[in-house]
Amino acid sequence: xxxxxxxxxxxxxxxxxxxxxxxxxxxxxxxxxxxxxxxxxxxxxxxxxxxxxxxxxxxxxxxxxxxxxxxxxxxxxxxxxxxxxxxxxxxxxxxxxxxxxxxxxxxxxxxxxxxxxxxxxxxxxxxxxxxxxxxxxxxxxxxxxxxxxxxxxxxxxxxxxxxxxxxxxxxxxxxxxxxxxxxxxxxxxxxxxxxxxxxxxxxxxxxxxxxxxxxxxxxxxxxxxxxxxxxxxxxxxxxxxxxxxxxx
Ligand code: AMP
Numbered sequence: 001x002x003x004x005x006x007x008x009x010x011x012x013x014x015x016x017x018x019x020x021x022x023x024x025x026x027x028x029x030x031x032x033x034x035x036x037x038x039x040x041x042x043x044x045x046x047x048x049x050x051x052x053x054x055x056x057x058x059x060x061x062x063x064x065x066x067x068x069x070x071x072x073x074x075x076x077x078x079x080x081x082x083x084x085x086x087x088x089x090x091x092x093x094x095x096x097x098x099x100x101x102x103x104x105x106x107x108x109x110x111x112x113x114x115x116x117x118x119x120x121x122x123x124x125x126x127x128x129x130x131x132x133x134x135x136x137x138x139x140x141x142x143x144x145x146x147x148x149x150x151x152x153x154x155x156x157x158x159x160x161x162x163x164x165x166x167x168x169x170x171x172x173x174x175x176x177x178x179x180x181x182x183x184x185x186x187x188x189x190x191x192x193x194x195x196x197x198x199x200x201x202x203x204x205x206x207x208x209x210x211x212x213x214x215x216x217x218x219x220x221x222x223x224x225x226x227x228x229x230x231x232x233x234x235x236x237x238x239x240x241x242x243x244x245x246x247x248x
Contacts, residue, residue, distance in 0.1 A: 001148075002169075003046045003055045004110040005080065006101055007039040007142045009071040010121040011063050023219045026121075028217050038116025042077075042187040044183040045146060047079035048112055054148050057081050059108055063092050063100055069199055075229040076194035077186035083199035094122070096204070098130035103207035106137060110171065112153065117142050117175040128175035138168035142177040 011026070011036040018027045022189045035043075041190075049055035058080040062068040065087065072083035086100055105113065118125040132139035143146030144163060147154040149170075157164045158177045168174075187193070201220060204211045242248045 001049075001055050001112065002057045002059065002108065003049060003112040004096070004101075004105060004108060004113045005039070005042045005058060005060045005075065006047050007043065007060050007062050007071050007075050007128070008036040008114050008116070008119045008121075009033050009062060009068040010036045013037055013120055019220050019222050022040055023221060025217065033067065033071075034239055035074050036116050036119050036121075038118060038120075038176050038178075040074075040183040041074045041178070041180050042114040042116055043078050043080060044181045045176060047114060048181065049112075049146075049148060049186075050079065054152050055112075059084060059100055059103055059110065061101065063088055063204070064095050065089055070180050072199055073194050074186065076197040076199075078184060079189045079190070080197075082197055083137065083141075083142050084197055084202065086202050086207070088204055090211075091122075092204075092211045093213055093215060095130055096209055097127050099132055099133050099209045100204055100207050100211075101127070103135040105131075112148070112170065112172045114142065115175050128173050132173040135171075135173070136237070138171050139173045139175070140168050141175045143180050144177055145175065145180065145247045163247065174220035198216070 011031065012032040013031055019094060020027050043060065046055060046058045050058055059082055060072050060075040060080045061084045063086040069085050072085060084104065089179055113129040113131065127180050128141060129139060139155065141155060142158045145156035145157050152167055152169050153172055154165060154167050157166060157175055163173045
């Protein structure tokens with residue numbers, strides 16, 4: 001069974017993001033970039049399926065600039081088999097990503113696509129759902145646990161009130177939540193081995209997809225600065241202060 005994992009290159013989650021002076025976006029100059037954390041979880045899940053003998057091949061795809069090939073290499077070092085870089089500069093919105101992924105799925109015919117639940121840069125939480133809709137496949141989003149069968153998958157999902165289990169027929173799309181697994185660090189020998197694994201390069205035009213943005217960002221702003229705290233002498237005073245602030 002082939003598994004396809006889309007991985008996005010994003011600002012590293014440890015970096016303190018700075019907004020550009022003209023408020024047109026965030027500053028990406030000299031900023032550390034890494035694989036989207038939810039996509040690391042997706043790669044880990046695919047590698048575990050391969051280790052259990054349930055997946056035969058793991059293909060990773062990234063849509064982004066040339067440097068996104070480093071993100072693909074990280075996935076290859078974790079245990080994926082081959083990569084596909086769809087070279088695109090600038091912002092590629094979830095719908096365009098989903099259309100490119102649909103074309104790749106049509107060509108590669110995986111039984112399962114494991115994407116992240118959201119990219120931590122745009123926080124869209126749309127690509128997996130849009131891909132499932134374009135393909136007409138079932139989907140299990142916010143996955144907490146996966147039991148993969150021959151013709152179906154049982155996916156435990158994280159929802160507001162707790163957990164929900166859905167059965168989806170394969171082929172299907174799954175998106176990962178935080179507690180699905182803990183991704184491994186690639187070992188040095190595996191990093192060396194990954195250098196020899198193939199990465200094919202394509203462009204959105206090869207798939208007939210126009211990546212021109214449909215949304216216009218009007219303004220990006222820093223969150224408001226936190227005000228200073230105050231010390232209170234008693235619970236009663238605390239309650240008074242909270243009531244004054246309209247918090248209770
Ligand atoms: P989003 O809908 O933008 O929050 O992204 C959800 C998931 O879709 C990510 O965790 C990735 O698995 C996948 N994805 C989004 N954008 C890209 C991209 N440019 N390249 C590869 N995968 C992507």
